[in-house]
Amino acid sequence: MSEKPARPVLVTGASGALGRQVAAALGARGWNLVLTDIAPFPDAVPATARFARADLEDGVAILRLAEGCGTILHFGGVSTEHPFESVIGPNIKGLFHIYEAARRERARVFFASSNHAIGFHERTTRLDADCQLLPDSYYGLSKAYGEMMGRLYWFKHGVENVNVRIGSSFPEPTNARMLSTWLAYSDLVELCVRATLAAKTGSCVIWGASANTRTFWRGDARATLGWLPRESSDAFAAQVGGVVSTDPVEERYQGGAYCAIDYTRNEMAPRDIF
Numbered sequence: 001m002s003e004k005p006a007r008p009v010l011v012t013g014a015s016g017a018l019g020r021q022v023a024a025a026l027g028a029r030g031w032n033l034v035l036t037d038i039a040p041f042p043d044a045v046p047a048t049a050r051f052a053r054a055d056l057e058d059g060v061a062i063l064r065l066a067e068g069c070g071t072i073l074h075f076g077g078v079s080t081e082h083p084f085e086s087v088i089g090p091n092i093k094g095l096f097h098i099y100e101a102a103r104r105e106r107a108r109v110f111f112a113s114s115n116h117a118i119g120f121h122e123r124t125t126r127l128d129a130d131c132q133l134l135p136d137s138y139y140g141l142s143k144a145y146g147e148m149m150g151r152l153y154w155f156k157h158g159v160e161n162v163n164v165r166i167g168s169s170f171p172e173p174t175n176a177r178m179l180s181t182w183l184a185y186s187d188l189v190e191l192c193v194r195a196t197l198a199a200k201t202g203s204c205v206i207w208g209a210s211a212n213t214r215t216f217w218r219g220d221a222r223a224t225l226g227w228l229p230r231e232s233s234d235a236f237a238a239q240v241g242g243v244v245s246t247d248p249v250e251e252r253y254q255g256g257a258y259c260a261i262d263y264t265r266n267e268m269a270p271r272d273i274f
């Protein structure tokens with residue numbers, strides 16, 4: 001039997017694309033799970049799990065759900081670009097509620113951050129995890145803020161957190177950019193397992209991508225967790241390598257299409273000045 005965490009694991013965003021994958025896989029391992037989302041759970045609830053609907057903006061509900069939990073796998077919130085006012089409630093206030101619950105329970109937080117927190121780095125740059133945060137959208141800005149919230153709660157309260165800058169987690173890569181950013185579901189699940197079971201994590205950053213040869217990224221805390229991705233986008237290169245856009249902004253930056261949303265500069269930014 002595979003190793004299980006000592007305390008239950010709270011999974012937010014459980015009804016979403018990634019939450020469902022994680023809920024099913026950890027449920028199949030017999031993990032004691034508390035699943036939550038604002039939307040109904042669309043699958044059969046695993047035998048060792050329970051599901052409760054809640055809004056991340058309801059701090060009391062989140063405190064109650066987290067009671068007794070040792071880890072919070074936080075996938076809930078606005079997961080694509082939206083107007084600023086729509087992002088702040090679920091992604092900023094909601095994350096604050098997650099951290100307050102983690103502080104009370106002495107729990108660890110797995111934060112589903114995003115490559116869009118660093119999206120305005122150029123594709124020709126190989127980034128280390130301690131690179132500048134260069135958000136490419138209001139959504140990416142909320143993820144950058146979320147990573148900073150993790151640092152605050154670690155330094156001030158000792159709340160451990162694993163900030164996973166997820167690239168593109170879909171069944172398969174569908175364009176050339178995703179040959180650099182793809183994260184296979186099986187690698188994501190194993191990362192959740194390692195982040196939960198690791199003896200210590202402190203506050204760390206992980207690039208959430210499979211072992212893709214064309215990666216933009218290097219140098220993160222995966223050795224501390226004992227996580228090694230096993231899948232790779234390389235096998236899809238012939239299939240999707242030619243799938244590119246005609247937008248120079250999208251193609252220049254790591255964040256791709258998110259950089260081009262509502263882009264109002266008349267000229268491209270100079271390469272050496274922020």
Ligand SMILES: NC(=O)c1ccc[n+]([C@@H]2O[C@H](COP(=O)([O-])OP(=O)(O)OC[C@H]3O[C@@H](n4cnc5c(N)ncnc54)[C@H](O)[C@@H]3O)[C@@H](O)[C@H]2O)c1
Nearest residue numbers: 013015016017018038055056076077079090112166168169
């Ligand atoms: N899928 C990817 O490639 C990818 C890439 C980068 C980051 N991420 C991050 O991973 C997480 C999961 O992504 P996903 O693709 O499964 O997104 P998703 O939109 O499918 O899932 C997000 C879930 O959050 C729930 N949610 C939204 N607002 C809520 C609220 N106020 N209260 C409670 N629940 C709420 C939604 O109902 C949804 O089920 C997100 O935080 C996303 O930003 C995903």
